[in-house]
Amino acid sequence: MFGTGLLKGLGITLKHFTDTFTDDRRKTPSRYEDSIKLDDRRRIIDQPITQEGLLTIQYPEERRLLPERFRYIPMLIWDTEVGEDRCTACGICAKVCPPQCIWIVRDMDDQGKPVTRPAEFYIDAAVCMSCSFCTEFCPFDAIKMNHDYELAVYDRYPQLVYDKEELTVPLEYYAALWPTQFAEEQERRAKEKEEERRREEEKKAAAEAKAKAKAAGAEGGEAKPRRTKEELDAMKAQAAAKAAAAKAGGAEASAPAADDAEAAAKKARLEEMKRKAAEKAAQRKKESGE
């Protein structure tokens, strides 16, 4: 009969309408059932795969729950355990970047020798295509994808060109955003460290054995050590001083004492980030607890 197709179709649209509408008129619509409530208005909603009817999220009060692997713009990790940037300015991220939106200037020490630390680090977020190659190939786990997608500004340049300050986040922030990957990484890093320590010890033992053998072999001869004890001590002292300087420089981000204000601002910024990270971590915890 002419018109049956139309009527059938109308039946389906009616079903869709009731699916969406009746659910929305309930005291607690189904979309709020498993959501994370931040305060009276703000929520984080995860769309279940069993959702029937249309699901509307009232952005910006309500937001989607982002999956862990969500990638937006890269961020640099500040290793709070060690108190320095994880980045060593090796430049691999700049090499693999398809739109070539990463600029790195390697830092130098007082003698003008390059050190494994970036002096400047820029990412042009207007050019970045969020491919996450930089994070994939970073050998130091120093660059990761941020989940923060609200980057709207009035001008592309210079506001969307992020410098090192703007890109750096503390390790806790990353741990909160990427819990699974972070745990895996920590495990791997601990293993690597252990391996390194073991190798070092083996090396030491081998060297000692060698020295012993040499001493035994050259008994009577002149077993002259390559360096005198004084020389060795001096070198050790020098190395320790250098390490301390690097550490202090890293912790204070090489801010001279005169630039107290700048250092304070930096510190405040880091604190703020930590606070944010803690907030996100709490949010994650809450969500995994429920």
Next chain:
Amino acid sequence: MTEATMVAAAPAVDSSLPYNDAVPGAVVGEWAADTDKALFVAPDKLLALLTHLRDQEQYDLLSSVTCVDYSAYKGKARAGIRERFDVVYHLYSTKKGGGPVRLHVRVPDNETVPSATSVYPGANLQEREVYDLFGIKFEGHPNLRRVLTWEGFHGHPLRKDWKEAYYEEDAKPFKSRHPTGGYQWHEDKLPWGDNNTYPAGWDPDSWQEPVTYVPVSQAPHHGFGELDTQSIVINLGPHHPSTHGVFRMLTRMEGETILALEPEMGYLHRNHEKIGERNTWLMNMPFTDRLDYINSMSNNLGYALAVEKLLNIEVPERAQYIRVIMAELTRIINHTWSIGFILNDLGALQTPALYAIEEREMILDLFEEVSGARLMCNYMRFGGVVRDLTPGWEERAKYLVHDRLPRALDQLDELLSGNEIVKARGRGVGYLPAKDLIALSVSGPMIRAAGIPYDIRKAEPYCIYDRFDFDIPTLPESDIYARYYIRLLEARESVKILQQALRDIPKKGEVLGGKGGYTFRPVEGEAYARVEAPKGELGYFVVSDNKANPYRYHVRSPSFINLNALGPMSVGYKVADAVVILGAIDIVLGEVDR
């Protein structure tokens, strides 16, 4: 070409080369590279050979026409060869299936090649593209003018000596980035205006677009029926919602009836292939996402397959299954989405499209969970996929393909297939016989809706498609309705494949084969890999110079080549039908314009 002329011009013929017994002297050599074999063809015998291949050897589908500029090629295989360009043809058989016949025609600078349009009308747009980007003239082409760039464009961008605006270096990574890479804004370095040139004698201010385009100019201008009415030229687009992006249909109409229609494109042209030559092999992967941005997964897959051919990497078992699962999920997205949009074009504004989006959201959530992005997935790598599935992903996917998707497809079917308006608008509209569609190099659901059971997944199986049990649905009508309905049937077949793949996928295992890393130097040679993308045959033609960057990177995009059929299909129908005819081809401008 007559038989007499063919025999007459037959000096020293190497009969050990294929086809030389049928068309003497046509094939003058082989590129017996380690990769795929190519035949070198004498330019004056090209048409005779193409005719022979089409009529006698059943190679009825001229899939791809492209060109390579060898002027900077260091390859040994090319030693001593003076011709600058190679025009490359890929011919396939829809009857026999199987691999291609690849023909190379060597062309010195400033010389012409006979146009293949008289044998395969489908060469039309592709030869125009080669002319546009390489400057090679095709003799006998009915409408040889620029297609992706405009008439005021200076030079031919895919020539190796052409430099783009903001040109930095020939290949990435650029040296200015590290270790002393202070940021400079490009636009400050090269202010607009200094790098914008026009061809000699070209004045942008006095230029007016001529309406002399073939075939619009050849259609009758006046004198219809009893009254001496005049036909008019109307532009549909480029800014019109029915064109699915920035796309223009130049039409000549008598009243509301279309006399001639010509697609105009290139508004979104960004020279994807030139960018691809600057990029390293791996860097191209996220760029392929941006071709057909609805199906980034199948774009990734096609490119990965092409480069894997050159690199000779084994893909682990689990990764093979993941690839198939992703490719089929993306097909369902595309088909439901395109059904929604065909209906949009028919005037069923948004309702079917919104219902289609509901399921698409679920699939995109799954994509986002494994790859980190909903559209620009960037998920495949040479040798597998970048990350394993997350815990619980397979269960959710199973729920989707066993319960939700079949239900949703049935619902779409019930909503639309019996609808009297859909039938009235769709039946018999946009008809083109199967023979013509093949001749116009059309592929994908379009030819299956014309009754040709040609699907690359069966004809030349890639990945592990030969392990799954599925059918190639066909419909005989070749009209709008059939093109709508075939997509629904294909989506159901995809669900079938997905159910099998999710059942058989190994529970554990590697997902990335090969050595990994970010630098690849494939062996010298060329490779063409094609996949049955949701819109048709998506092919990637890559030429390697044993360097970290591709020497040539070409995308045979189904959306672009399927537009060959738009003009012939629309003639004789009303202007409102043309909108639906375009919608049923299912184009994405990111892929058309590249």
